[in-house]
Amino acid sequence: MTQIERHTFDVVVIGAGGAGLRAAIEARLQGRRTAIVCKSLFGKAHTVMAEGGAAAAMGNVNPNDNWQVHFRDTMRGGKFLNHWRMAELHAKEAPDRVWELETYGALFDRTKDGKISQRNFGGHEYPRLAHVGDRTGLEMIRTLQQKIVSLQQEDQREYGDAESMVKVFAECTVTDLLKDGDRIAGAVGYLRENGTFVVFEAPTVILATGGIGKSFKVTSNSWEYTGDGHALAMKAGASLLNMEFVQFHPTGMVWPPSVKGILVTESVRGDGGILKNSEDKRFMFDYVPAVFRKQYAETPEEADRWYEDPQNNRRPPELLPRDEVARAINSEVKAGRGSPAGGVFLDIASRLPAEAIRKKLPSMYHQFKELADVDITAEPMEVGPTCHYVMGGIEVDPDTAAAVVPGLFAAGECSGGMHGSNRLGGNSLSDLLVFGRRAGAGASAYIDSLGTARPTVSDRDVEEARRAAEAPFDGDGGENPYTIHSDLQQTMNDLVGIIRKREEMEEALAKLEDLKSRAKRISVAGDKIFNPGWHLALDLTNMLIVSECIARSALIREESRGGHTRDDFPAMSPEWRKVNLVCRPEDEGVRIDQQPLPVMPPELLSLFERDELNKYMTDEELAILPEGNA
Amino acid sequence: MSYNARFKVWRGDDRDGELEDFRVEVNDGEVVLDIIHRLQATQTPDLAVRWNCKAGKCGSCSAEINGRPRLMCMTRMSTFAEDEVVSVTPLRTFPVIKDLVTDVSFNYQKALEVPAFAPPADLALGEYRMQQVDVERSQEFRKCIECFLCQDTCHVIRDHEENKEAFAGPRFFIRLAELDMHPLDTRDRKREAQSQHGLGMCNITKCCTEVCPEHIKITDNAIIPMKERVVDTQYDPLVWLGSKIPRRSASAANKALEQGDLAQAELHARDRLRSKPTDPAALLALADSLRGQGRFDEAAKATRTLVDNAGRSRGARLDALTAHVFALLFGIEAGQLSLDRHEDEVAATLQDAQRLASTGTVLAGAHALHHLVHGRLAEAAQHAREAIQWDVDRPRRADDLVTLSEALAGLGQEEESASALREARSLWPDNPRLRTAQDTVRDMGVAAT
């Protein structure tokens, strides 16, 4: 008989990245007994990989910065598909959340007058990213981890038990959420260390599980990014928003195979790096879309002058927005002009002296040297688009982070709405803090509203969840989970990747059906103790749900916007801007509904010039614009 | 370009296990973690391993590769010969859960024992003011990715379960140092480090610094400054010599060495060797004392015995090989040993050591000297520069500087040569190599002062 452990908490936070940890801190500060559950060791979540920084309009470097400017930048970046209220809360609260980290012990880089330094980043009007060199994510996760530890030390002094209020369940994978009627009643997971099942009885669950990149073959994401939170929410009856919007970063490493997908920072291009195809042609000049013609150089000569004299010259086309560059690289490779490993060449070696490269791009120099044995001061890098971030996620109420299922909350990359169709660099780390805290507070308020009427867990549901999780051990000689995973990744990469077409997505959906039925026949070897094959079998269920959401939404949205590019509908459509696509579970699959995008109130609309709104809105919308936008 | 590699991977649990042999495909540009993943996908679906970022950022994939603590995702297959057997084993200092996965909860327990950051109570949000120069020292320690390789390699707890309770380990010494150096922390971390976290048990072997993938100078920048400050406030008889460490027991010879009395150290060491001719600590002390007196040929004899008796622990073997190769090279440089006769021995020792070394940088100083005695000056200078970056131990660093100075003199870079020599002298004025170096540099027409 399988062992089952039982625990009772007020709040169960699933995920120990920036969002989960900040949520847990808030829940504990509000007096809630809180569990933190995560798939990896404590302190290893994906947030650790973030480099650039956390965006917050503190105005330390440029005093003109304020929340309104940040709000505007965020809406532009998302091509006006963001939930305005989330963007507003985010812009307003990010500075306090970053400053708070200092009180927990974070050591950001400083300005001359001793404040937190801020750096420039794509899409941000002013220097705005609080950072620590190129390891901001590590600083954030360690700081939050150490804050949790400090709270545990307080509890130790107060109650004689460090884990009396906050307990971390590391390497514990949640496989199902539990409900009592229509409300959340807890969660079920298993401890990887010994295969024991764990039942968490709790009236609230906060999902903070991060992204979905592992459904794609080439990704900058880690093994944890299998869309568990997205899938858990769907299975519990909640809804997902904007799943068609997946951010592909144009430059990931493509060689060697071991590091395919790992990020090559945008600064390489900012510092003069150029993109070339196998014919040694600087091809980006062929890919400047009409709307950008005015701002971008037409000849290499002019482009090269820009680095020295940006006032009198137009920008090099290598610095077009991420989606444009990614698309161009993709076209070159498809046309047979790619590099040997299937990317294009990113050349900085012939552009700057070796010494300057080492000085300006130390981490890239070492990354290529150590991982690829490539000396970027002597030879070009091979790069190609890599799946980086999912804008889509669990539909939540902006103020409380509550999902549509009572007792369920979500924050961080697994939630949706904040970033619209495209996320600005640096806006994720601040998102984690702002909405992590709001989720913790939201859960706490919900518990107050319950009074004594707490939901209860049914043994039948627990038994059901356990059986489902153990199913891959039944029988043998079935499908190998590793093979199905690699087929899924290939399918998503090839058919629902960066450029999308109707026929290809239809083909993808057919393949997904096939993969779903193959996944039912998976069999795994070995026992339940730290068994990666079994774990992958469980992850696959989630990846398949998420992949179907992406493919179905992408098929329906007939326009190109941010992280969703349709070859057959290349333009942005004001009509589609008014629409959110919402995924809900239905039978064995996914149903997609169209739902109106919440309308931005006049005082926020008035932050934009009419000219700009013209590009996004329908005539009807423009006709009723308030005075301020005249 | 792919080949079939031979792998030995440890499989088992906390009770039982063994090295299992595998033949597995290796492709261009792959790292050890890729090979482990290929084994999972094709041969052993339940092989347990931890990993996350696959970019050296999360510190999950720690293991011992050919006996050296390393990150699997940052160890390229191209660092091994195609016919070499690559062994991958779990961290030895922690109990195994399964295969390559160990129970590292020791570290989380220790983290809980370090009192949290204690800021001044009266600062509001956004009011913190700190200068970049003041946060930089602590920032170095905050680069730590918690791979626990330093904990694994530290001999105070490696194979010494009994020390675990009292000893927090290098990872948490840097945490204490970080807080100690934090411009706004208000607690007395030095005293705590000594009284609560076992700082006194560390005898500065620097193994932790050597394995740190983030190149944090754990010993030089955290442990030693903490110890020095502890000495300021409280008497610490164990500054250099750990009391609980069998390998470097607080012998009379070592004490004399510490006090700089080389003749006395030699006497004590020889005394000890009379009763136990292969005692490693005594051999090392003897070699050190001879080397300090400029008697490199005799030192090489001692280190040769040391190599022959180093046993099977990789750390001890590497120490012995390194000491030996340096003794040989110093002897050759000083004309006490013949290059022709000893070249094979030098090359073989260097190769053996390199195989055991965790990083290319550990032996850079020896490589530099090797090039120098062969007259390959540019290479010598390059390796010496690299060595200076990583060698934190004073005498080692001083020697690297001497090597650099000589190479530069030969290359006609007079000013740099002289300045390296000056720095070398300031680090270790009594270094016997300085005498010949000064001559060399003068011969080359450089004003040595």
Ligand SMILES: Cc1cc2nc3c(=O)[nH]c(=O)nc-3n(C[C@H](O)[C@H](O)[C@H](O)COP(=O)(O)OP(=O)(O)OC[C@H]3O[C@@H](n4cnc5c(N)ncnc54)[C@H](O)[C@@H]3O)c2cc1C
């Ligand atoms: C290379 C790279 C660089 C980046 N740089 C930046 C940057 O500079 N600035 C920026 O703002 N953003 C950046 N991002 C994006 C940003 O890092 C992420 O979006 C963000 O860290 C996500 O945080 P999170 O808290 O939502 O989830 P994560 O940090 O990913 O944490 C997810 C947690 O959920 C747990 N979990 C998942 N599933 C389960 C389950 N079934 N059971 C139990 N636990 C589970 C995991 O174990 C983990 O603890 C970058 C991303 C990458 C890949």
Ligand code: SF4
């Ligand atoms: S220097 Fe100290 S902490 Fe580091 S490995 Fe040696 S004894 Fe351990």
Ligand code: SF4
């Ligand atoms: S100090 Fe270095 S070796 Fe030790 S845990 Fe941190 S990163 Fe790893």
Ligand code: FES
């Ligand atoms: S997998 Fe993150 S350090 Fe190796």
